[in-house]
Amino acid sequence: MKVTLNRSAFLEELATVQRAISGKTTIPILTGVKIKLTENGLTLTGSNADISIETFLSVNDEKANMLIESTGSIVLQARFFNDIIRKLPEDTLTLELGDNQQVIISSGKALFNVNGLNADNYPHLPVINQDQAFKLPARILNKLVNETVFAVSLQENRPILTGLHMILKDNQLLAVATDSHRLSQRVISVEGENQDFDVVIPGKSLQELSKTIKDEEELVSISMMDNQVLFKTENTLFYSRLLEGNYPDTNRLIPTSFNTEITFSVPELLSAIDRASLLSHEGRNNIVRLKIDSENVMIYGNSPEIGNVEEKLSYLSVTGDPIEISFNPDYMKDSLKSFGPIDIKINFISPIRPFTLQPADGDVDFIQLITPVRTN
């Protein structure tokens, strides 16, 4: 195995597969990056218990400027390898497999001799039938993930809630996440002849996915089998395990009739909540209080030690009953951020029932739920 190529192009591939590599794995070879050189180009692989990422750099890629002298494969310690490549003196580097699984990395006058591991011992990635792939532009997939994944549970006591529930049925793609205190659900219409599915994908995997697929113009092919999902773009394969078990029926949680409706501009509400939460974070309960009456809409935050804050909120419209309701401002902030700088409506039933947040533009099928905190 011997190849000479552009350092920046190589570093970019390395950074991608490194997302899947953890220093804490119990399988030593998985702390490494697998490098495989064929006549067609260079394949890099990184993997951990949850996800695996494989990238391909083609010999025809102009910016890689690749000269392949001989093929082969090896596994190198990811952490050092990345540091070494990053600090090499020239724009070009040469990788050469020598004796005893040693790799010679050279660039300018710098010469590294690094111990590798036999690539034959690297685990095989799952084989997934890609005939029935469901295709989605990266831009739409990333948006769907970012609108919902923040609401997955971070607690392992109900593992199924650490995942995003994704259902495709009759070309309606639904994504929903809940940690049982709040919920975010987004539905989009898709085109083409697609086979229905119903899976739960770990939230962490999807967060890595949306960092991995940065080119939003790409088309992502999504293929599934029993316990794995594959997201594929032109040069990247992203595998994630699926979560097993039944996801709770979230549909019944979403209320449909309300007593109060108020419309806000998200950036204005967000900065007011942010201010109110400065003091609530120091209080025992971390709650802020919203009060809607016939005269004003007010937000209150309080910390017995530090002091208190109140602010008269700007809103676009309000209808229905007066209400006074307390909630965790961090849930509200997460929710508002996921909407982006739009107008939203918030609907309340009572101070003890979950309230909903939705885009004011009724054509967008996107709803969030936050459970209030009962106070005396």
Add this chain to the structure above:
Amino acid sequence: MKVTLNRSAFLEELATVQRAISGKTTIPILTGVKIKLTENGLTLTGSNADISIETFLSVNDEKANMLIESTGSIVLQARFFNDIIRKLPEDTLTLELGDNQQVIISSGKALFNVNGLNADNYPHLPVINQDQAFKLPARILNKLVNETVFAVSLQENRPILTGLHMILKDNQLLAVATDSHRLSQRVISVEGENQDFDVVIPGKSLQELSKTIKDEEELVSISMMDNQVLFKTENTLFYSRLLEGNYPDTNRLIPTSFNTEITFSVPELLSAIDRASLLSHEGRNNIVRLKIDSENVMIYGNSPEIGNVEEKLSYLSVTGDPIEISFNPDYMKDSLKSFGPIDIKINFISPIRPFTLQPADGDVDFIQLITPVRTN
């Protein structure tokens, strides 16, 4: 006490005094910032066991746009206060002292009520006679500090070595720091009629000082008394305690005759040392090896587990005996960084004697010493 002023101008002052405020103090009032309003302007004070910083914002400062309605003083929790000011909605804010040491902070429609502490209980800063002040441009003071302070000891077993030794004698200002493994000494000539001094200033204080005095065009007045030093600019007072005890005589440590001299360009040597240290950091000893012989100048780094690196170094000139010497690459990196992108000469006596680094330009009185690591 009531004042309305520009938020950014106020935040800048707050950030400066906050450098002296620690959340970990055993004196509760020192977790606060003292605010004092007179007819002339606003004074802020922050303090900890080592340093105190006082800033003054004049009522005549145009960008502060200050309107003073009544004078007074209060101490507010620094951490919250800063967060609150930073997140206020408008460009202008009003501070007003109400009943029970409560301060009302208002901006736009946001209204904070924050508990304060009586400013009479805030410790007094030292009174220092400023008649004999020694004056130095901030640019020169900061450079002197940055060229030497990295070499102070971080270990508390010899407290005196955690300070920078500064001596003014016959208008020669000498600064020297050593942690007993390496040493950095800089001498500059100053002008005017100055009284001699010989003090040891905590390294940490000086690092904060050079972050505090950012305007390099300012003139710094330095005044001392038994156990305190004051650095004063137009609107900022920076106090530091002095270290007590005798600083060791470092002059005798600096060798004057050598057997090998080599000249390098700092940026080239630094990047090669950086590469060699990638592997040495994983080794048991963290050493790299430099080998100068009649043919080549080579650097070697090694980690039994990961591999090894070698690089033929570019140099400007070399004279004297061949030598092979091992040293801690981190000391070398710190040293090289402090020189900046110039040419330096390194002089060796033998593999077991400290070697010196100096600017190749002999007019600059700046010398560093690194003790090698003995290997078998």
